[in-house]
Amino acid sequence: MSEYKISWWEPTDRKRQWLRRYTSSDQHKCSGTGSYCNAMFELGEADILYTKDGYITGDRDDRKPPEDDPRWPKSCEACGRLFGDNDPHQLFGKQIYICQATGQRSTLDKAPVGACWDAWWISERRKEGPTGSGYMIGPDYRSLVVKCPGNHDWHIDNRASNCTMPDEREHFCWVRHGRPEDGTLHVDKNGNTCAAGAGSIAITGFHGFLHHGVLRDC
16 A cells, blocks of 8 residues: 655745747647647746736746747757747746755645645635635635645545536535644545545546545555
8 A cells, every 4th residue: 555645835936947949739739749849948946026916927028038049949859840930939937845844845746746735826715705616715715736646636625527516616525624734634525525435536547545644545
């Protein structure tokens, strides 16, 4: 049986940056992925820019290198197709998160199994407003996500695919208790819930439960 201890991750004011070239899939299908052509060159870390209201803003033009900079990718990483002059030159970034227990830093796509964070961008409601799977907001006005094996993100406060009450928005398909910060996060069906499942998460290659701060397979 595989077990993964839940760890709490919080956002920092830093991000990892890449120079990115891509071609939209509606203009060209990548022969390597069947989706869109894409390539990135990593620049390292940079400070995140915020709007006056505290939201993360897009990068300013004065941060982006000129298009004749030799670091811009020339061809797709998957199929080798050369990018054209009309394909975008994007300064691409991902916010860095930090594990409060260990000090480990990572972007969310690279976070380890068991990492848990608040998807604060789901809603601006934090102290008032409706909660429930129909709103993707938990009882503490957070939207908790846990990293599962296979790099799958389990949004605990979201609606389950096999929900039996799809027109009722205020119940929770997965009922959570405790807190990820202190290792007491527990998910079951004990509360205002539907008849879907037994509180487990089932994804390709993994079926398990999150009980008492530990994610374990069945």
